[in-house]
Amino acid sequence: MLLEGKTVLITGGSSGIGAAAAVEAARQGADVAINYIGADAGAHDVVARIEALGRRGVALKGDVAEPDTATAFVGRAADALGRVDVFVSNAGICPFHAFLDMPAATFERTMAVNLHGAFYMVQAAANRMVAQGGGGAIVAVSSISALVGGEYQTHYTPTKAGVHSLMQSAAIALGRYGIRCNSVLPGTILTEINRDDLADTGKRERMAARVPLGRLGEPEDLAGPIVFLASDMARYVTGAALLVDGGAYVNLQ
Numbered sequence: 001m002l003l004e005g006k007t008v009l010i011t012g013g014s015s016g017i018g019a020a021a022a023v024e025a026a027r028q029g030a031d032v033a034i035n036y037i038g039a040d041a042g043a044h045d046v047v048a049r050i051e052a053l054g055r056r057g058v059a060l061k062g063d064v065a066e067p068d069t070a071t072a073f074v075g076r077a078a079d080a081l082g083r084v085d086v087f088v089s090n091a092g093i094c095p096f097h098a099f100l101d102m103p104a105a106t107f108e109r110t111m112a113v114n115l116h117g118a119f120y121m122v123q124a125a126a127n128r129m130v131a132q133g134g135g136g137a138i139v140a141v142s143s144i145s146a147l148v149g150g151e152y153q154t155h156y157t158p159t160k161a162g163v164h165s166l167m168q169s170a171a172i173a174l175g176r177y178g179i180r181c182n183s184v185l186p187g188t189i190l191t192e193i194n195r196d197d198l199a200d201t202g203k204r205e206r207m208a209a210r211v212p213l214g215r216l217g218e219p220e221d222l223a224g225p226i227v228f229l230a231s232d233m234a235r236y237v238t239g240a241a242l243l244v245d246g247g248a249y250v251n252l253q
């Protein structure tokens with residue numbers, strides 16, 4: 001098991017990629033704490049799936065856009081599970097909107113959740129890892145959208161480029177403590193975040209047609225890459241970005 005005896009914290013862990021990563025981390029031997037927002041049911045379900053695998057699971061509610069949520073989540077998770085070995089910054093939103101009339105509130109909220117939230121969470125986790133000693137691993141869920149644009153994502157793609165960049169700089173700042181920082185760059189993955197957008201059958205088929213592996217992604221497609229980067233198998237990997245997109249990015253023609 002790749003994460004035997006480790007503790008893993010994941011933001012936005014009650015659905016989609018975060019939930020899949022939480023369950024896979026437990027399957028790989030880790031105790032897992034998830035941060036979540038909104039309804040409790042999804043978070044309780046993820047905890048139940050973690051516990052069914054014989055590991056400890058904790059769900060802690062909080063808005064990652066609030067700086068205090070970061071210290072509260074990391075502190076309470078570490079109190080419950082003992083330490084923080086792995087931190088996965090995953091929470092995010094993507095309210096699709098045209099550029100020219102983008103409401104300031106939509107832009108500000110997307111920045112606050114996706115980029116500011118990632119910064120505060122990663123900073124809090126890193127401080128805990130430094131204080132406890134023994135290094136650690138941080139994985140941020142960026143996106144293929146860190147590298148390419150989207151007409152209705154002018155507020156979103158800069159946050160994903162920012163998260164990718166955050167991992168590169170944090171890798172430098174934290175290498176001396178044995179803390180590795182990497183990002184995964186998912187392509188289009190079928191989750192709640194794009195359910196409405198991909199209800200447009202034409203768009204969904206166009207997106208799928210771009211993928212050499214022949215299908216859009218599922219949350220579980222990210223679980224393995226996240227666990228790998230979190231594990232000691234990736235002990236000499238830091239500052240890296242791993243595309244998990246079925247080959248969509250390289251498919252020009």
Ligand SMILES: NC(=O)C1=CN([C@@H]2O[C@H](COP(=O)(O)OP(=O)(O)OC[C@H]3O[C@@H](n4cnc5c(N)ncnc54)[C@H](O)[C@@H]3O)[C@@H](O)[C@H]2O)C=CC1
Nearest residue numbers: 012015016017037063064090091092143186188189191193
């Ligand atoms: N689905 C996709 O095609 C892709 C998703 N991503 C990224 O993957 C990450 C996870 O998204 P998905 O699993 O796809 O969708 P999702 O909507 O299932 O997951 C996002 C999670 O973040 C949580 N969240 C949102 N705002 C929050 C806040 N303020 N505080 C705490 N939690 C909050 C949501 O409740 C949800 O559980 C996001 O960062 C997204 O940008 C990146 C590339 C592609």
Ligand SMILES: C[C@H](O)[C@@H]1OC(=O)[C@H](O)[C@@H]1O
Nearest residue numbers: 094143145187188193194
């Ligand atoms: C939410 C979108 O469908 C998704 O988010 C990303 O980061 C991907 O590039 C897709 O556009």
